[in-house]
Every structure is written in C-alpha cells, then in structure tokens.
Amino acid sequence: MAHVRQQIRAAVVLALxxxxxxxxxxxxxxxxxxxxxxxxxxxxxxxxxxxEEAEMADGVCVLSHDLTVNIEGHYEGGTDDxxxxxxxxxxxxxxxxxxxxxxxxxxxxxxxxxxxxxxGQLIVGAVVMSYTVQYLAAEGDPETAL
Amino acid sequence: MEADLEDVFLDxxxxxxxxxxxTGGDSVAGFFFGPYYRADAGGAVGVGSEEPVFKAxxxxxxxxxxxxxxPLIIDGTAYVILEPEPDGSGLTPKPDPAGMVDLRLxxxxx
Numbered sequence: 001m002a003h004v005r006q007q008i009r010a011a012v013v014l015a016l017x018x019x020x021x022x023x024x025x026x027x028x029x030x031x032x033x034x035x036x037x038x039x040x041x042x043x044x045x046x047x048x049x050x051x052e053e054a055e056m057a058d059g060v061c062v063l064s065h066d067l068t069v070n071i072e073g074h075y076e077g078g079t080d081d082x083x084x085x086x087x088x089x090x091x092x093x094x095x096x097x098x099x100x101x102x103x104x105x106x107x108x109x110x111x112x113x114x115x116x117x118x119x120g121q122l123i124v125g126a127v128v129m130s131y132t133v134q135y136l137a138a139e140g141d142p143e144t145a146l
Numbered sequence: 147m148e149a150d151l152e153d154v155f156l157d158x159x160x161x162x163x164x165x166x167x168x169t170g171g172d173s174v175a176g177f178f179f180g181p182y183y184r185a186d187a188g189g190a191v192g193v194g195s196e197e198p199v200f201k202a203x204x205x206x207x208x209x210x211x212x213x214x215x216x217p218l219i220i221d222g223t224a225y226v227i228l229e230p231e232p233d234g235s236g237l238t239p240k241p242d243p244a245g246m247v248d249l250r251l252x253x254x255x256x
Contacts, residue, residue: 024191030184032194041191072189077255115188118228120195121253124185 001143004103004135005067009044011100012069012133016040019089037074037124038086044069054139061139062146066132068110073127083114083127090129103145105134156203166200167219168210176202176249178220198225198251201233207247218251225251 002010009025016023022039031039050064073086091109098107110130117124136146156163156175165173183197200218207230212218218225228250235246 027191030192030194037193041189043190070190072191074187074189074191074193076185076193076195077253113188117185117187117193118252119197119250120183120185121180121198121251122195123252124187124193124195126187126189128189 003142004065004137004145005044005047005142007145008067008069008100008103008133008135009042011103012042012044012071012094015093015096015100016042016071016090019086019093021086031074037076038078038082039074040086040090041072041074042069043072057138060141062136063139064105065135065137067135069107069131069133071129071131073129075125075127077122078125079123080114080116080125083125087112087127087129094131100133103135105136108132108134164220166202168212169217172210174202174206174210174212176200176206198253200225200249200251201246202249204232204245204247207249212247212249217254218249224254226254228252 013023013025022035024041026043027041031037044067046068048066050066053064055062071090073083073090075082075086094107110132112127112129114127137144138146158165158175162177163175164178165175168174178200180196180198183195184192185195186192212227212230214227214229216227218227230247230249233246233248
C-alpha cells in the first residue's frame with residue numbers, strides 16, 4: 001500500500017496516458033532529450049485535512065482532505081492555442097472518472113495559468129492546471145481511501 | 147598580430163567562422179554557437195533548450211539589414227533573428243571598429 005496521495009498521483013498519471021504525450025509524476029529534472037515537450041508533469045501538494053468536517057465512525061476520526069493536484073502542460077514551438085488544446089485534453093481525461101478509480105470523492109477546478117519563454121531556439125509554453133481532489137481517510141490510516 | 151587573429155577567427159576556410167545566408171542570397175561570415183538554455187515558462191520544471199547565436203561584425207549586420215525578424219540560413223537550417231545585441235567584448239576585427247554583434251536566433255518551423 002501507499003499513501004492515498006501517492007495512489008491519487010498514480011491514478012492521475014494513468015488517466016492522462018491516453019493523451020499520448022509523456023506524463024511524469026513529481027518531476028524535478030528539466031524536460032530534455034527524450035523527455036522533450038509536449039509533456040505533462042503532475043504534482044500533488046499541498047494536502048490539506050479539513051478538521052471542521054471531520055466525522056467519527058466506529059471510534060475513528062474520518063478526515064476529508066483537499067489535495068491540490070497541479071498538472072503542468074509543457075509545449076515547445078507552439079502557441080497559446082496548443083496550450084489550450086492540451087488543457088482541454090487534460091480536463092476531459094480527468095473528468096472521465098471523477099473518483100479516480102474509487103480513490104476520490106470528486107474533483108474541482110481550482111484555476112489555470114499559462115506563460116511562455118521566447119528566449120531560446122523555440123518558444124516554450126507552459127499551462128499550469130490546478131485541481132482540488134477531495135478524498136477521505138481515517139486519521140492514522142493514510143493508506144486507505146474511504 | 148591583429149591581422150593574424152582576424153584571419154583565424156573570421157576566415158571560413160581556415161578559421162572558426164561559418165557562412166550565414168541572408169535575404170537576397172548573400173553570405174555573411176560569423177561565428178555560430180548554441181549554448182544550453184533552460185527555458186522557464188512557469189511551473190515546477192524547466193525545458194532544456196539551446197540559445198543559438200550568430201556573431202557577426204556590426205558593419206556586416208548593418209549592411210545586410212540583420213535586424214529583429216530578419217531571416218538567416220545556417221548550414222541548411224532556417225532561423226529568424228530574435229534580437230541583435232552588441233557583444234561588448236571589445237574583440238574587434240581590425241577592419242571593423244564598430245565591433246561585433248550577437249544575433250540571437252530562433253528556429254523556424256520546417
């Protein structure tokens with residue numbers, strides 16, 4: 001087993017695979033060589049437990065978590081239209097199963113931002129798509145999604 | 147000594163220079179290099195790229211209209227000039243007291 005957050009990260013990567021570009025989880029290295037854009041990178045921080053909505057079940061505190069899932073779409077040599085096309089594909093892929101295989105209660109859009117760098121040999125663009133994934137887990141048992 | 151340096155650096159046959167083809171088909175000698183550049187368009191991860199530069203004499207750049215947006219072909223690859231900037235190195239070929247200019251290039255789609 002693994003932390004629910006890790007399971008969600010893996011489920012998001014799996015959901016994005018059909019888009020047909022490289023998808024990375026938590027990547028820190030620059031996208032270069034075989035990992036060149038177009039590519040997607042998935043990050044799952046921060047993870048905020050919501051104690052105000054905690055519930056007791058069989059003597060166990062069940063917490064609702066708001067997990068921020070940032071999905072970065074990187075494009076080289078493209079335009080804002082290419083970034084938007086990537087954003088469409090990502091949103092459609094995520095919302096094909098809002099539970100991410102039963103791990104999550106739902107997904108909310110949390111905002112998107114984009115920027116470009118035109119100083120290199122090709123214009124590089126990135127769109128950062130933020131989602132909030134809500135999941136339930138019992139206090140002291142972070143590996144089991146409820 | 148200055149003449150020797152000029153021969154070495156800007157001679158395409160004997161030295162380090164290459165020809166760039168400019169609008170109209172003329173050839174301009176200069177140095178071509180492309181250092182690593184990490185593009186940062188936001189997000190947590192950058193993109194490995196290059197920053198191609200063609201270094202020519204300022205006189206040649208002015209003569210051939212090598213300004214922002216002008217096309218260049220180097221070794222069969224098409225570029226457009228992103229930004230010309232004086233290199234400020236003080237390395238000036240003897241016949242060109244105007245100095246050298248770095249022409250920052252962007253690849254053109256094939």
